[in-house]
Amino acid sequence: MKLYEKLxxxxxxxxxxxxxxxxxxxxSVRQASQQxxxxxxTVLHAYAILESRGILETRPQSGYFVRAKPQAGAPRGEPxxxxxxxxxxDVSRLVLSTLRSIGAHDAVxxxxxYPDPGLFPWRRINQYANAIARRHSSxxxxxxxxxxxxELIRQIARRYAENGVPVDPDEIVITVGATEAINLSxxxxxxxxxxxxxxxxxxxxxxxxxxxxxMRAIEVPTHPAEGIDIEALTQIIARQKVAACMVMPNFQxxxxxxxxxxxxxxxxxxxxxxxxxxxxxxxxxELYYGDARPSTLKNFDTxxxxxxxxxxxxxxxxxxxxxxxxxxRYRAQVEKLKFLNTLTTxxxxxxxxxxxxxxxxxDRHLRRVRRLYRQQARIMSAMVERFFPPGTRTSTxxxxxxxxxxxxxxxxxxxxxxxxxxxGITVGPGHMFSTRNAFSHFIRLNYxxxxxxxxxxxxxxxxxxxxxxxxDKGDRT
Amino acid sequence: MKLYEKLxxxxxxxxxxxxxxxxxxxxSVRQASQQxxxxxxTVLHAYAILESRGILETRPQSGYFVRAKPQAGAPRGEPxxxxxxxxxxDVSRLVLSTLRSIGAHDAVxxxxxYPDPGLFPWRRINQYANAIARRHSSxxxxxxxxxxxxELIRQIARRYAENGVPVDPDEIVITVGATEAINLSxxxxxxxxxxxxxxxxxxxxxxxxxxxxxMRAIEVPTHPAEGIDIEALTQIIARQKVAACMVMPNFQxxxxxxxxxxxxxxxxxxxxxxxxxxxxxxxxxELYYGDARPSTLKNFDTxxxxxxxxxxxxxxxxxxxxxxxxxxRYRAQVEKLKFLNTLTTxxxxxxxxxxxxxxxxxDRHLRRVRRLYRQQARIMSAMVERFFPPGTRTSTxxxxxxxxxxxxxxxxxxxxxxxxxxxGITVGPGHMFSTRNAFSHFIRLNYxxxxxxxxxxxxxxxxxxxxxxxxDKGDRT
Numbered sequence: 001m002k003l004y005e006k007l008x009x010x011x012x013x014x015x016x017x018x019x020x021x022x023x024x025x026x027x028s029v030r031q032a033s034q035q036x037x038x039x040x041x042t043v044l045h046a047y048a049i050l051e052s053r054g055i056l057e058t059r060p061q062s063g064y065f066v067r068a069k070p071q072a073g074a075p076r077g078e079p080x081x082x083x084x085x086x087x088x089x090d091v092s093r094l095v096l097s098t099l100r101s102i103g104a105h106d107a108v109x110x111x112x113x114y115p116d117p118g119l120f121p122w123r124r125i126n127q128y129a130n131a132i133a134r135r136h137s138s139x140x141x142x143x144x145x146x147x148x149x150x151e152l153i154r155q156i157a158r159r160y161a162e163n164g165v166p167v168d169p170d171e172i173v174i175t176v177g178a179t180e181a182i183n184l185s186x187x188x189x190x191x192x193x194x195x196x197x198x199x200x201x202x203x204x205x206x207x208x209x210x211x212x213x214x215m216r217a218i219e220v221p222t223h224p225a226e227g228i229d230i231e232a233l234t235q236i237i238a239r240q241k242v243a244a245c246m247v248m249p250n251f252q253x254x255x256x257x258x259x260x261x262x263x264x265x266x267x268x269x270x271x272x273x274x275x276x277x278x279x280x281x282x283x284x285x286e287l288y289y290g291d292a293r294p295s296t297l298k299n300f301d302t303x304x305x306x307x308x309x310x311x312x313x314x315x316x317x318x319x320x321x322x323x324x325x326x327x328x329r330y331r332a333q334v335e336k337l338k339f340l341n342t343l344t345t346x347x348x349x350x351x352x353x354x355x356x357x358x359x360x361x362x363d364r365h366l367r368r369v370r371r372l373y374r375q376q377a378r379i380m381s382a383m384v385e386r387f388f389p390p391g392t393r394t395s396t397x398x399x400x401x402x403x404x405x406x407x408x409x410x411x412x413x414x415x416x417x418x419x420x421x422x423x424g425i426t427v428g429p430g431h432m433f434s435t436r437n438a439f440s441h442f443i444r445l446n447y448x449x450x451x452x453x454x455x456x457x458x459x460x461x462x463x464x465x466x467x468x469x470x471x472d473k474g475d476r477t
Numbered sequence: 478m479k480l481y482e483k484l485x486x487x488x489x490x491x492x493x494x495x496x497x498x499x500x501x502x503x504x505s506v507r508q509a510s511q512q513x514x515x516x517x518x519t520v521l522h523a524y525a526i527l528e529s530r531g532i533l534e535t536r537p538q539s540g541y542f543v544r545a546k547p548q549a550g551a552p553r554g555e556p557x558x559x560x561x562x563x564x565x566x567d568v569s570r571l572v573l574s575t576l577r578s579i580g581a582h583d584a585v586x587x588x589x590x591y592p593d594p595g596l597f598p599w600r601r602i603n604q605y606a607n608a609i610a611r612r613h614s615s616x617x618x619x620x621x622x623x624x625x626x627x628e629l630i631r632q633i634a635r636r637y638a639e640n641g642v643p644v645d646p647d648e649i650v651i652t653v654g655a656t657e658a659i660n661l662s663x664x665x666x667x668x669x670x671x672x673x674x675x676x677x678x679x680x681x682x683x684x685x686x687x688x689x690x691x692m693r694a695i696e697v698p699t700h701p702a703e704g705i706d707i708e709a710l711t712q713i714i715a716r717q718k719v720a721a722c723m724v725m726p727n728f729q730x731x732x733x734x735x736x737x738x739x740x741x742x743x744x745x746x747x748x749x750x751x752x753x754x755x756x757x758x759x760x761x762x763e764l765y766y767g768d769a770r771p772s773t774l775k776n777f778d779t780x781x782x783x784x785x786x787x788x789x790x791x792x793x794x795x796x797x798x799x800x801x802x803x804x805x806r807y808r809a810q811v812e813k814l815k816f817l818n819t820l821t822t823x824x825x826x827x828x829x830x831x832x833x834x835x836x837x838x839x840d841r842h843l844r845r846v847r848r849l850y851r852q853q854a855r856i857m858s859a860m861v862e863r864f865f866p867p868g869t870r871t872s873t874x875x876x877x878x879x880x881x882x883x884x885x886x887x888x889x890x891x892x893x894x895x896x897x898x899x900x901g902i903t904v905g906p907g908h909m910f911s912t913r914n915a916f917s918h919f920i921r922l923n924y925x926x927x928x929x930x931x932x933x934x935x936x937x938x939x940x941x942x943x944x945x946x947x948x949d950k951g952d953r954t
Contacts, residue, residue, distance in 0.1 A: 342657050346798040
């Protein structure tokens with residue numbers, strides 16, 4: 001356990017035992033540093049953690065106080081509103097231009113959709129790639145035709161089995177990232193013009209798949225802690241033909257929730273009852289903050305209607321773009337579409353990852369990353385509360401590495417995005433997560449990077465910009 | 478110059494000078510080996526080359542004779558016949574199962590579509606990939622968002638410019654192999670239900686792209702030495718709406734022709750006149766047998782209607798699946814579709830190839846490969862003539878590494894494919910190259926692998942199987 005975690009636990013325990021009363025001011029950072037014989041930075045870290053746990057709060061120019069009524073990070077309790085009609089999709093230009101401007105700036109990467117690449121065990125994976133050259137002087141591409149490299153498929157199936165997800169290795173098809181897996185899965189189950197139900201807000205890669213295939217999206221209200229609203233989805237299905245449903249039950253991007261098992265079961269039962277296939281995007285499955293890997297929709301699937309998609313890009317390496325699909329009864333179609341779409345997935349990355357999984361410390365790496373993200377989630381959440389104006393609300397991520405922030409309603413997040421970019425700070429504007437303007441005062445913040453003085457200054461500046469935009473009159477774009 | 482080339486040249490010169498008369502028997506392999514003080518293998522090689530040049534011929538149980546009338550490898554002079562109506566496409570299952578059975582057997586790889594991976598400078602490329610790990614401890618995926626890695630794009634543009642192909646680097650979009658480039662290009666210019674004109678026979682990846690997008694193919698007669706029949710295409714365009722045309726003007730797979738410049742110009746003019754975009758698959762452009770890299774359709778394009786697609790998979794490494802598109806006026810659409818389809822192309826392979834191109838001996842590697850393929854084309858052609866029954870005709874490849882063989886009409890190439898597989902030999906059945914049964918007595922043979930005693934025995938066995946199937950009665954599948 002780190003020193004600041006130990007300190008935070010001690011103070012929390014003291015509050016619980018009544019050593020500090022609710023509303024009481026506690027030691028300043030400088031005082032606490034001297035009292036406990038630790039650095040200023042350690043105290044700041046500990047206090048930030050305690051803020052995010054709802055134990056402490058800051059008051060401007062006054063210092064840290066024990067919270068009157070501890071609360072759990074102010075999750076937004078109501079689901080998003082229903083958007084009743086399906087709509088055509090064209091968000092990709094906004095997303096691509098946003099991602100590109102994020103890349104073009106040497107900026108504080110709050111807007112990045114990618115995990116801190118500094119956490120990837122890149123040198124070790126590369127050692128395996130390098131060793132392949134010695135083993136295979138003449139590489140046989142045909143060995144890795146769809147469904148993909150057999151050893152990699154075995155390793156992926158083994159990890160699912162160890163986590164209680166029922167998997168037949170023969171069901172797995174290796175793809176170019178989860179992006180291709182999602183695209184092929186959607187193409188296997190629906191055709192141009194069809195309507196597809198998605199969460200609201202939804203991860204834009206889902207909207208891209210719908211856009212690419214000329215389908216229509218219907219956005220279903222989604223609870224920030226429990227996922228897609230099953231009652232609302234039931235009503236939608238009763239009213240109109242829904243060809244497929246696309247969801248992210250674990251650590252949804254951007255909301256960060258983990259759908260409870262019971263809800264997962266209900267969702268699969270509802271859709272199965274109508275023979276509607278469901279595409280499950282589970283790319284964050286390894287980045288849980290709880291004690292164990294969460295269940296998947298696959299666990300509740302009895303009819304082969306769940307097309308499960310995932311990848312190594314969030315948890316191991318983004319540079320190789322290795323993903324996979326487990327398409328249930330649509331396996332043959334997905335394999336064929338894979339072959340038509342990109343022929344094969346590059347073989348060296350497949351074998352290098354298979355070797356890493358078999359021989360190296362993937363679980364050790366994951367334990368470290370999960371601990372970091374869990375801590376950084378609390379810090380980011382506490383810091384937003386500290387620096388952003390009243391009326392700001394944040395999600396409570398159960399995994400992954402993004403925070404969803406609702407700004408005061410006057411603040412247009414595209415204007416914030418542009419203003420922040422000029423200060424060398426990026427954010428993910430809420431516009432990317434809907435085909436409607438439903439989230440124009442929301443932003444997504446990435447907290448996978450280590451918390452530094454620079455990020456703190458950047459977040460403070462961002463809070464000031466939010467305050468300024470909230471007071472501006474008129475022209476919201 | 479290799480010893481066997483020298484020997485072949487000497488004998489050819491002797492024939493030209495009249496030292497040996499037409500029809501005269503020349504020294505047996507064993508005698509020649511003693512006379513010239515070279516190995517049996519060298520003589521066999523030299524004689525094979527002379528057969529393919531039309532200087533010598535073999536007569537069963539009799540030996541080698543000077544040919545009465547030298548001829549140039551019996552190219553098939555007439556174009557394929559017109560197929561007048563567009564048809565739905567579903568060849569991918571056959572192709573995938575064929576490729577997979579080719580991979581499943583430790584067989585003589587005449588049926589493989591891939592070049593001998595033993596020729597790829599794999600260790601050197603891997604050294605660059607390995608060095609990337611030292612340069613980039615934290616890799617920035619965003620740098621390689623579509624259109625792709627900037628340095629790789631510069632290197633590709635430089636090579637085109639050096640070969641007289643007009644290229645704006647900003648036009649290039651990096652893709653997962655040429656397969657993705659072709660798919661995205663077709664999706665950018667045509668929609669489901671549209672009719673697309675293709676060569677006949679056509680490379681099956683073109684048919685796959687059409688099948689994937691639910692379009693229809695119309696097969697245009699194609700001359701084995703000059704490419705798509707422009708007169709026939711003119712008639713088709715006059716009769717019906719053609720949304721796009723897909724061709725392979727250089728070293729077409731399976732025919733191996735290089736379309737003459739004048740024909741390329743005519744083709745682009747015809748299509749431009751009707752505002753019909755043309756997708757040019759140029760994956761074999763580096764594997765020419767002539768003195769210089771051939772022109773492309775791009776050279777004759779004034780309206781931005783040529784969508785040029787290519788890759789490194791045939792000439793440098795197939796394991797990395799790095800291709801590109803130069804989509805003319807459709808550049809923005811292709812870039813967007815790339816982003817939707819697979820997000821980004823894996824970055825390490827892009828940078829490793831860029832480094833190899835900048836710093837290593839790509840041209841030296843290519844000179845060696847071209848020389849080998851040119852020699853092996855002659856050997857394969859001569860050996861088919863030697864071992865296959867009368868009525869067999871072969872193409873005259875100008876580049877690439879496949880020979881197209883027309884068998885006697887009674888021989889069904891799927892039956893041959895299955896019979897050969899039982900003997901541990903693979904072939905590419907003609908059925909893969911058409912939506913109709915137009916090439917059911919054709920096969921494609923891969924000659925990229927070094928010619929060995931094993932391949933010679935296998936080809937002889939194949940010739941016997943062809944003879945046997947040609948005499949079988951009835952049930953042609």
